[in-house]
Amino acid sequence: MTPLTTPLPLRVGLVGYGLAGSVFHAPLIAASPDLTLTAVTTGNPERAAEARAAHPGVQVLARPEDLWADGGPELDLVVVASPNKTHVPIAEAALRAGLPVVVDKPLAPTAAEARGLAELAEERGLLLSVFQNRRWDSDFLTLRRLLDEGELGEVQRFESRFERWRPRLKGGWRESGAPEEIGGLLYDLGSHVVDQALVLFGPAVSVYAESDVRRPGAEADDDTFVAITHANGVRSHLYVSATAAQLGPRFRVLGQRAGFVTYGLDPQEAALREGLRPGPGTAWGVEPEALWGRLGSGESPLTGGGTPVESVPGDYPAYYAAVAAAVRGTGPNPVTAHEAAAALDVLEAARRSAREGVTVRLRPAPDGADG
Numbered sequence: 001m002t003p004l005t006t007p008l009p010l011r012v013g014l015v016g017y018g019l020a021g022s023v024f025h026a027p028l029i030a031a032s033p034d035l036t037l038t039a040v041t042t043g044n045p046e047r048a049a050e051a052r053a054a055h056p057g058v059q060v061l062a063r064p065e066d067l068w069a070d071g072g073p074e075l076d077l078v079v080v081a082s083p084n085k086t087h088v089p090i091a092e093a094a095l096r097a098g099l100p101v102v103v104d105k106p107l108a109p110t111a112a113e114a115r116g117l118a119e120l121a122e123e124r125g126l127l128l129s130v131f132q133n134r135r136w137d138s139d140f141l142t143l144r145r146l147l148d149e150g151e152l153g154e155v156q157r158f159e160s161r162f163e164r165w166r167p168r169l170k171g172g173w174r175e176s177g178a179p180e181e182i183g184g185l186l187y188d189l190g191s192h193v194v195d196q197a198l199v200l201f202g203p204a205v206s207v208y209a210e211s212d213v214r215r216p217g218a219e220a221d222d223d224t225f226v227a228i229t230h231a232n233g234v235r236s237h238l239y240v241s242a243t244a245a246q247l248g249p250r251f252r253v254l255g256q257r258a259g260f261v262t263y264g265l266d267p268q269e270a271a272l273r274e275g276l277r278p279g280p281g282t283a284w285g286v287e288p289e290a291l292w293g294r295l296g297s298g299e300s301p302l303t304g305g306g307t308p309v310e311s312v313p314g315d316y317p318a319y320y321a322a323v324a325a326a327v328r329g330t331g332p333n334p335v336t337a338h339e340a341a342a343a344l345d346v347l348e349a350a351r352r353s354a355r356e357g358v359t360v361r362l363r364p365a366p367d368g369a370d371g
Helices: 019-031 045-054 084-096 111-124 138-148 189-201 268-273 317-327 337-356
Strands: 010-015 035-041 059-061 077-080 101-104 128-131 155-163 204-212 223-230 235-241 251-255 259-262 293-296 307-309
Touching: 010 019, 019 035, 019 045, 019 077, 019 101, 019 268, 019 317, 045 059, 077 084, 084 101, 084 111, 111 128, 111 337, 128 317, 128 337, 138 189, 138 251, 138 259, 138 293, 155 189, 189 223, 189 235, 189 337, 204 337, 223 337
Parallel strands: 010 035, 010 077, 035 059, 077 101, 101 128, 155 235
Antiparallel strands: 155 251, 204 223, 223 235, 251 259, 259 293, 293 307
16 A cells, blocks of 8 residues: 555545434544544535534535545545445545545445455555444453453354344435345444454354344344354354344353353444544543443353453544554554455345345455455
8 A cells, every 4th residue: 555645634535424424434533633524525405514513614515526526625535424325436436536545334235346446445555444433342342352361261152232222214225125225234233243253253154144124114124133153163143133122232252261241332422422522631432330241150240240341441533543544654454345345245145144044155265365
């Protein structure tokens, strides 16, 4: 990748100002000392007004291509936070215009398209990174620390749940059953839980899934289970649901020596939705003691079993700090397109498994292709 020599902060153009753009990307970009939010594109007048109010001085443009057209703003990075179906064409256009790119998950509808974007970025010596913010969740960072320290022993089963109780539809493209929209929970929340499982336990060799449309009037999957067998023998059981009347543990990890169980979601999304921002002197990403996980064996944490484990603070800002370093050639890409493609291999296999009622075997990737 060709490093940039422009001084910090890097100038960022953000495509899209819906949920992803306004709640996650724009606030994290604006809070980073390494980045400045220079321009936002949206064709929605209300969102344009919201962007100007939240980020005074930002240039608001109507179309993504205005970011790299002649006479457009001078940029060092483009962030794509528009609907899923637009990720590939916008990312490709930005790369062909010579700009490094961050794309919200999922990177593409298929692993083949994700690898095609990766090849284009590599040919042009440009960064292509995928926003997988859940790698910087408090509970995930805590679990990684416990695994690194060998507290659980050899892991046998990893259970991960991203469950919600939303019995009524909200509407919008995320709930659309149209294939081109890439809606449904498998590609939405499933992108997170699959990515986390692969980061923790390595490549998948087989995938089994059950996927249902539960809510009246729903078109896309809203209750899905995915079972992964990893090459190292660990089994991951992953649940994503909008119809969970009782929420299960976020993580339940069973090892030969001990297990780790944690409930509740990382607090960073809620804080961003409330308008709070990371910065010097803030207790950003800190979980209350009531949400700390428990480590132990032989008894349920709900009846006092195990020992509380202080949570590592969540750190979404670390993603964009790493992106800035990667663009400048002083650090690695925090989430590569090849990693995203490996997760999409699993998501595609899960969709086929649920449709056909079969277990899908995955061929291992060539050495280094997805690392």
